[in-house]
Amino acid sequence: MTRYLYLYLAFFLLTTSCRKFLNVQPQQQVDASVAITDAVSAEAAVNGLYNRLGSDGYYGSNFISLSYLMGGDIQWTGSQSAPSQIAARALTADNSNIASAWMAIYRTILSANYIIDIVPRLTDPLLTEAKKNQYQGEAYFIRALAYFDLARAWGGVQLITSPTYSKTDQEGIRRSSLAETYAQVLSDLDKAEALLPATVNRNKATQKTVWALKARFYLYQQDWVKAESYASKIIDDAANYKLLKPYNAFFANNVTATAESVFELAYSTSFKNGHYNWWLPPALGGRREWAPNNNLVTLLNDPAIGGNRNSLIAQTAPPGNLWYGKLYYRNPTGTDPAYLMRVAELYLIRSEARVKQTKLTQALTDLNAVRDRAGLSPATAATPEAILLAIENERRFEFAFEADRWFNLVRTGRVSSVLNISDPNKFVFPIPISEIIADKYLDPNLGY
């Protein structure tokens, strides 16, 4: 009898005092406190940072699509209402694609902030000073790009420059002005420039990548002298960067990291470009939910306008006869690069910067370099206004499926006349309403 009771009691004690028993450890994740501790884990975190930059929400498709859908040349053929709103430029603050871009960018910033915060403090002897500098430089560069994208898409935003360890860490931060946001971009770019080596790496940030982004940055700032000089730093490096002929030489036939690219994100089967099957038609295993609209098709097919850039599009067999884009086509591998900065852009940046400094002949030389590559005759424009318009049109076809058209028109102020948008409030995207609700310190963009 008593034996039963002892047994029961023993069992009882055994199982109830088992704090150890309840200590179950994750096998798939690690605790944040041990995420970056040495050379190996720091490198992994930097890889993770590029992964964030290239995630679906950001350069992996969504952020790029915001620009080209807003740009008016791309149609959305799918069923979701969010992208169709964007294509119709009838944005509301609850647009989920806008929200996911916003989220993807701040996630990228979080990863960068971790690296910037932790890497300098690491004491692993295997982590050389050069590596430490490089990792921080890459993080500063990507953070600069992230704030640049936030600024050009939404205006001044909340500047988060430290990692989040608890939910109240970033509380109470209000939006900075547009100028302050761009100042943050420049500060990060300067730091990155000092930390990164002047090597050539088309998939990762180097000093040269910083220069290219600085050229774009100063173009947006209308600092024409600096825009020109930073663009020249890349263009003059002709051994490493040049316009490839014909136009499709930078993307067709599965090429990657060509001399055309200053910075492109690389994808692999374990990290697919979100774009890869959205452009191809069903006949090629894609969804064709983004497609060039009739107007763009006509223009690209016009030999005097599109030139050999008609290689960006193709048509399916009858009776479908659907036009589709061919910049992203590597189905099913998903290894299409995301093109962030090409040397063609630097030519057009410099061309514009030179027009603004009334160096018209030099400006035309740069513009014609791009036209020549597209198989077009030299531009006939002669006045500054005409050359600027020619540059604008060149960009339209040169970057038809990249993140340019919308931001470029907003930058030059031409968006109202080209896309017929009268309300200046609509030159920036709405701050996602979900964020307005979640953060009482965040003010909405007017007009949404």
Added chain:
Amino acid sequence: MYRNRHVTALPKPFLFITTFLFVTIAVYAQTTIPVKGTIRETGTQKPVAGVSVKAKTANIGTSTDENGQFSLLVPSNDILLITAIGHTAVEQPVNGQQLIDVTIATTSNALGEVVVVGYGAQSKKSLVSAVATVKADEIKNKPVASFDQQLQGRVAGVQISANTGIPGDGIFFRIRGTTSINAGNDPLYVIDGVFINNQSLQKITTQGQANNPLADINPADIESISVLKDASATAIYGARAANGVILITTKRGQYNTLPKVNANAYYGSSWAPELWDLVTGPEHATIINEAWINDGKPASTRPFRLKSEGGRGLPEEQPTYDRLHDIFRTGNLQNYDLSVSGGNDKTRYYIGGGYNKQQAILRTNDFQRASFKFNLDQQINSKVRIGSSNLLSRSYRTNARVGDGPQGGILQAALHTPTYLPKFNDDGTYAKWAGFDNLDVLIKYTDMHSTSIRYIGNMYGEADLLRNLKFRTSWSIDYNDYNEYEYWNSLTNRGSASKGLATSSISKNAIWITEQTLSYKAKPGQHSLGVLVGNSVQGAVETVTSAQGTNFPNDSYKQIASAATTTSSSSSAGNRQVSVFGRLEYNYGGKYFAEFNVRGDASSKFGTNKQWGYFPSVGLAWLASEESFIRDVNAISTLKLRANIGITGNQNGIGNFASRNLWNGGANYLDNPGTVPQQLGNTGLSWETTRQTNLGIDLGLLKDHISIEFNLYKKYTSDLLLSLPLPVTTGFSSISSNAGEISNKGFELGISTTNISNRQFTWTTSFNIAHNINKIEKLDIPVDASYSAERMIQGYSMHSFYVYNQLYVDPQTGDAVYEDYVKDGKITADDRQIAGNAQPKYFGGLNNNLRYKGFDFSVFFNFQFGNKIFNNNRFFHESGGTRDDRRAINKNQLNRWQKPGDITEVPRITTLGTNYTLSPVSRFIEDGSFIRLSTLTLGYTLPKKLTTKIHTNSIRIYASGANWWLWKKYQGPDPEINVTSDPNVQGYDLGTPPQPRTIQFGINISL
């Protein structure tokens, strides 16, 4: 010798097995004789099932089967003690007779029934809580894959809705309303003491839908189902009980019974009673042309003009293809069950086998289940018993992508491809349109299947330590191996570019649990006392291994071994829990009842300082009809009042490590491993708690010919486990938190009546109805459901639709006018508002059973009222030309505004403005109320004379139909739909296979 052996053996499980092996069949005493007979009701002469027949001195017994028959081996000079709920007891001497037929008279009180409750059984009389019991026999006629769906409409306060019409797919199941946002709302399922998994292990997507793991259990092996609804009943299950508990008791043999064989078979058909109304090709073309003209574009370039002019041909030239009737079919249903049960004085057993096959009405979806059940109980000696329950099943499904998303979506390809578009290209190849697959390709080549191997087993040992003190130890496991495979061949969208794409995923889920209880019962004088204490230790581990292959030599090679490119992955996660619990029952004189329950649970899911939670309850009841002043009122046969209050918890649905800051791998770059922050943890994370009070009354009138159960309840859930949205500037979009409160209050009414009861004819009716009011009492930040038409906002109920309100269509302009809710002169996201919700205001069922001589007839309706559905399918199909050649158009689109003066809610067709681009819009919110003739059964039991001639006990043949009539207002084919198995989305239709109409013919034979 036995005795010594078991004492040392008891705590060591492997010796149980040894003991099983050495169990020998006891030898009967020389004086026993086989006795059989039928127990009938006095007057009606209706056979009475479940009557206890016991030999008084030998202390052995059995109970009658559904035909009122028993057989028993008893000493020839013993006395049979015959007792049954609601009947007077009878003592019948055996006197050497081998055939004993007895009639028993009904008594007034129906509360004698025994009800299975947590860790025990109680007489209905002593219950202080709201527990509903359903006998499996009552619900078996509904030809669905799982018992949970069979319960629909049977239990007051339990809302059950099938997500789709595909057998074995997910079920929406709520006991007394929705109590949680992120922690899950499914009840806890316990089968023969085993806590089982009811969360789908499916990894290969069928686009939002998920399989129902409860379909692994053969309903034919179930004896009864107890639904524990209030806190007094559920508190003993503590931290997992807030959503109620379903206790399933499977069939066991009877001691001292000759082997009894039961065979059941049915065969039937199912089909869709109604499908969607789509426009014809010419109508489609007319709409698109109209949009073109209304957009102000030149008529000369309208899309549907002469082909010679570069158009797609004139509208009247367009063909019409009916893809819906290609994809829906008449499916076969078949089911076979065979069981043998019986026992001697020391051993009883039940062996059951079953096979069920159901073809869905939607092509390429099949469900098959083969199951095996073995239950054994062995009395080792007068004080020690051991036993085991085992269920082994294999469910095989052929699947298809039936939910959201165009790629590979078989229903989508049929439902959304515009009707005028041909199936083939001019060159004879399969045509694909608008991102959808070619339907013929999918019908022919969809190859998705899954095999679930499930073992649910339990071993127990029970010992009477003292006369009233019992020790029980129980060891259980629920093991599920879920093996999925898909192959997309080179003609499908998913497989074409990759030259074939195959995915294999194997999930293994094991939940193990061991429990020890001590129980004590005593009856000093008028006092009656019961005590139970126990502990439990459990763990759960899920591992997933998956592989994917692309680039196959050709479509004859379907296994990943043949693929040129392969990737693979594995994952593993688990959690553990320890618990202690106890119950104290007391009653005085069978009139005054009190019960106290408590459970303490500690879970590894929570922060180290927050691991323990305690869940108490207390309940009281007064059986007033035992008081003399009521006993004298003739009309009242039973009157009982109940009241209880308690606290239960919920911890489902949250991650195993939600309390911690975590980084994740797999964020690779340039094929080098990368890591990223994954989750912001909350070290203060703890249980979600629900406080529930219940007031109940049980009333029996006219000798319990009318019995009524009424419950009023109030549930208040606080510390909601919630993925609280964070400003994403933190880098995280949400954090698991205890934030928010939800209340549910309502009533449940159940009435069952015996309308006519005589020898020839009986007619009984049961009716139940429930009403629940759900409200989010506190939620600092609104939370969007995964389909953004639903939002959770403080002050409103769960599953509320949050939309732009379309006021009307301007009769002059034809434009939709939306409500400027915030009155700022424009329509912005701020103008969205709550417009109805997906929860029914009233729901329940009505059943009638009639029996005339050998004929039996039953007709069962279930209903719900007041719920809304967001018909997103209509949003796609009524798109006013904005989707041109990319979506089919429905007939309702033809009701559009055409000229000034037209009164309609379908706006002028145009791709411009907000007529058709704003989403979600209230125009697509529809009334989801329905009444369904759930099942209709006519059976005939062959006369005894005939059946004895062919040496059978009884033979019944029947025909049964399901879903033969449906009253609805909903425009879609069936209002019982849901696009996803996501529990926070309800009443969202994106085109869902409707509930099938079925007819089946069957036979029940007992030997």
